Amino acid sequence: MLNISADDVDRALNFPGLVETLRAAFRSGAIQPVRHHHSIERLAGAASTLLLMPAWTDFGAAAAGAEGYIGVKIVTVSPDNNALGKPAVMGIYLLLDGVTGEPKALIDGPRLTLWRTAAASALAAGYLAREDASRLLVVGAGALSPFLARAHSAVRPIREIRVWNRTPANAAAVASQLSAGGLNASVAQDLDDALGWADIVSAATITTTPLIKGALLKTGTHVDLVGAFTPAMRESDDDAIARSRVYVDTQAGATKEAGDIVQPLASGLLRSDQIVADLHELARGEKAGRAGAEEITLFKSVGAALEDLAAGVAVFKAIAADGTAA
Template sequence: MRMISADEVDRSLTFAGLVETLREAFRKGAVQPVRHHHTVERPDGAASTLLLMPAWTDLNAAGTSDGGHIGVKIVTVSPDNNAIGKPAVMGLYLLLDAKTGEPQALIDGQRLTQWRTASASALAASYLAREDASKLLVVGAGALCPFLAKAHSAVRPIEEIRIWNRSPSNAEKAADALRKDGLNATGVSDLDAALGWADIVSSATISTEPLISGEKLRPGTHVDLVGGFTPGMREADDTAIARSRVYVDTRAGATKEAGDIVQPLQSGVLNPEDIIADLHELARGEKRGRTTTEEITLFKSVGAALEDLAAGIAVYSKLKG
């Protein structure tokens, strides 16, 4: 079994390449049970979340000449980690041979998650963002921020990136890191003004109160909601949902786990039939993405085990040679 580090993941992938890998994965599909979701209570701080995300190649489908794979990701989300300088999200990804069950690789799960999450957002944007979208706002300056900035820049002609965070100093640190990578990025303190400026709004926070005000969005904006992964988390308000054509990564996951979908469904702001498509339907051409330059589109991602499987296979195959 090969141990694969974060640096090796970085050397194995490109955003443009992984977007296309995910497009093909959603087109073909895989077996992916709804993930296990467990709350780990702590007596001295916020509860952690344990996520178990299995998926495997459908051996009855075409295109499994490599014999297929089984993968499972083990993730912990610990909100209090930010206060001690550690990432909130940690994890490992185990890749196995689908026929024999033999372990093939143990991959840095945090880095794999960052790559596949950002690339799934970029995949959605390839269908939903205007083709001339050049202004990107990233809400949240955490570990996903640079990945989202680079992934969206791989599918749209992004010329300027603005970053907002509750802590302005962290927004500026994230912007400085992106500038060192050659991107035109700045930190901003006025979120409402930035929302009205952006062509694409990509939000990756664990907020329980909406940050994205639908009233501030201008026509033609694409909203990418990444952070909320429980029914109690919320990044966009009801107005943003009501003004948008709504899309999700998977219907099963988003309608059960994503507060930005679950809460509007419960209140009646959103009806099930208002969810226009998921990534399977978009990738297969079964449903349409953006239809006009003026409409607001909104994509809610909670993460799909298929994404991890596809990214894990891509990394393993590249390093295997």
């Protein structure tokens, strides 16, 4: 069994290739049971959460003789870890042979998640962002932010990137990292001004107060919402939803877990039949993406175990062929 580190994951993947891997995965599908959430109470401090995200090859839909895999991401969220100098989110991805169940690899979970999450946003942008989109606004300066910038730059001709964060120093750190990698990135000093400037807005925050104001978006903008992963969190306001054609990564996940979708559905602002398509339907050509240059599109991602499985298999194959992992 291979032990695959975060650095191994970085060596194994690139965004053009991973976007195509996810496109193929959404076309073919996989078995994805509902993710498990377990609260772990502690004697002192905040409770931790254990998340289990399993998926496996759909052999009923696979071509004869196709190889298969089973995978499960095991994640813990421990809010008090920051005080100990440790990440709040930790995890591992376990990949097994789909026929024998033999363990094939243990893969760094946080790094795999960063890659597959950003690639899913880029996959959606390929259907939903204008082909000439060149101005990218990244809202948030967490670990995912530089991955989102690089992923969008892989599918659209991004010439300028602005990064906004409540703490400008954090935005500057992300912009500096992107610039060092050859991208034209700077700090957005004013969020409202930047919203009207951008062709693509990609947000990855945990805000409960909407930051993406629909009234400020110019026509033709694509909005990519990656944060706000509970029903109580929300990155976009009602105007953004009302002005947009709305898309999601998975219908089941977004309509139950994402505040940007759950809250408008509950208020009646958005009807379920107004969610135009999910990534399965877009990848299979069953539903259309952007219909015109002037419309505003909005994509809400909550993550899918299928994405982890596809990315995990891609990493395993690349590292096994290279022979450099432990």
